[in-house]
Amino acid sequence: MSTTTASKPRGIKLPRAVGKVPLSRIIAVVAVTIAILLPLFYDSGSAFIEDSTTALIYVVMALGLNIVVGFAGLLDLGYVAFFAIGAYTMGWFGSSFFTSQDIHIGVAEFLQAQPGIHLNWLLILPIAAIFTAFAGAVLGFPTLRLRGDYIAIVTLAFGEIIGRIAINSDEGVFGIGDFNLTNGRSGINPVDKIDLPFVERFTSLNFRPWYWTALGLALVVVFVNFRLRDSRIGRAWIAIREDEVAAVSMGIPTVRVKLLAYAMGAAFGGMAGTFLGSWFGTVNADQFEFSFSIFVLAMIILGGLGSIWGVVVGALALSFINTRLIPDVLNTVPSKIGLDFDLTELGFGIFGFLLVIMMVLRPQGLIPEKRHQAEFADVLEDGGEHETIVETRV
């Protein structure tokens, strides 16, 4: 009996027709093609391309957080810490901040003359990934014994501590020493622009190379996310999310698996952080507030926890709401209905409202993950089992 069932397990559906391309894949290919060609239809300095670039980097951030919150089910409210560490890595290794140093590797000629450490972005990217992955593991360590809400609080506290260090470390850390680590609220600027070989110059007037770099980064991260999700480690994450006790008894090494989730999620956040540091041209402590963590969290909740395409859509949507809809479209509404306030100030109130509405009305998100959908609909006893045996591939 064992031999027959092992060769062809029941319950696993084979693809219906070989050679038939699923609809979702067609949509994905079309969307990516449009995304690649998009800048050609716009002026190279248009605000739309600028906002799209920011949105794409938020996709990277959100996908990083999605690994921790969506896959592994560890609510992380301190994600801004990794953005901060990534951005500061960019600031330290790609600006004239450390004036006493004089290190230049792979940067343009005009930067060679400037003091400080100037490394090429392609070098800073892995450095930041390593830094943040390490920080993620450090953050993960105290939460290993904890569950649920407590993890949220520890991560929140971690984010706040990093934020405090960013604000106050212009003269020593915790009052010790007088080393200027972050330059506080005035920040590190100007940060070097990204400089890639064989590509036109990255300037603050021509957004196209920025856009394509961000798009490339986002696509790589989407791809890595899919591969991770379907990998052994991804299945382990989902297993501990669904039921940690059961996962442990199935032999999943929860410590390693959880730390990996933190480290990988953090690394993506750090990589996005280096890009944002260069893109904004400045790294200062005011960028690293708790509200940013919530902003990214709102993206993945809006899209659907654990659902990769959902998170992409959520990140794009919220980013455009933030950069376009609230300042440009909605800002005239209060004055029209006779109220006098600036709606851009209330951006996070609107996100808060969105979170509440979303959770009450559609807790599974815009494009829910199959597994989560089943969990929310409470159909696991009956028909849900078939659905969840097969990994849904896109």
Place this chain on the structure above:
Amino acid sequence: MESASIPVRPTRSRGEVVREYISRFGLIALLLILPVLYGIQDLQDDGDLSRLATNMKDGLSNGAIWALIAVGYTLVYGIIELINFAHGDLFMIGSFVAYSLMGTVGLTVATGSLGLVFGLLLILLISMVACGSLNVMIEKVGYRPLRNAPKLAPLITAVGFSFILQNVGLLWLGGSHRGVPDLIESQTRYTTILGVPVTHGDILALVVTVPLFFFLVNFIARSRIGRAMRATAQDPQAARLMGINVDTTISFTFLLGGLMAGAAGLIYALYQTDVWFFAGFTAGLIAFTAAVMGGIGNIKGAILGGLIIGCVQQISDNRIGTEWTPAIVFGYLVLILVFRPQGLLGEQTREAG
């Protein structure tokens, strides 16, 4: 070399003993580091401990405010196992209500002491009721529909409400700090005990919080609805079978938490003479740290934790620098959760196990 010849079990049990000691005394040792360190330093510098004692006294007054907020966290967590993120911002709304009412009631620095007492009592009542009913409303809208949803869901709505309340505050009084008229001359010396000046603000914190705590602890221990609350906290299903209206009981818990937050709001406004829309976020985190330190779900623990955190905060304010205080308090939070997640007086919970 030696350990290789010894069987595995004794070495493991030694590790377990160490871990047990850390879990039993680690937190207490951790808490004693700051006072002992600075006590020694004071003895060396000044020859007495009056500076440390003044820090501690200020810390206790401040801690009374954190304790009032922490009680709200602990009550709600005890009954539905939810970290009510919006609670800190509720406290901020309370301080805003108190600030606005001072103008409405017409209290100024020149008001006589009798008028002041009655005026403040009125404001205290109104801000308590305002926060209490707001908290009940938040529970109805944001948490009750999600009672059977995964645990992440109500936590996220709580974060959402926190942002909404913050923005309500922002619309109400603007983004800058507002100075509150120093009605009680909070920094004026009232008396001196053992070389420690006791100010009007300390007296205010004392006369408001002690009766409230006394009332709260007795209410939960003795009254019918208090008993219902404890029963619901223990087992909502069984409580329902025993004829307890669980929804009403939970609403009532939120009401109690809100009342305390409102009282804290008034004391804070008078004591710090400053209200700010963002104060609630930090205050909420500090108070949550206090609740966790005392053992979440335990009211006496929350009060104790609040007082201790107040002292830690004051010492850090005075010695290390105000700008580092939040980082130090949050550092404590992380360390507590690592070494003793059940807190000082708490039981082992499933969450913190």
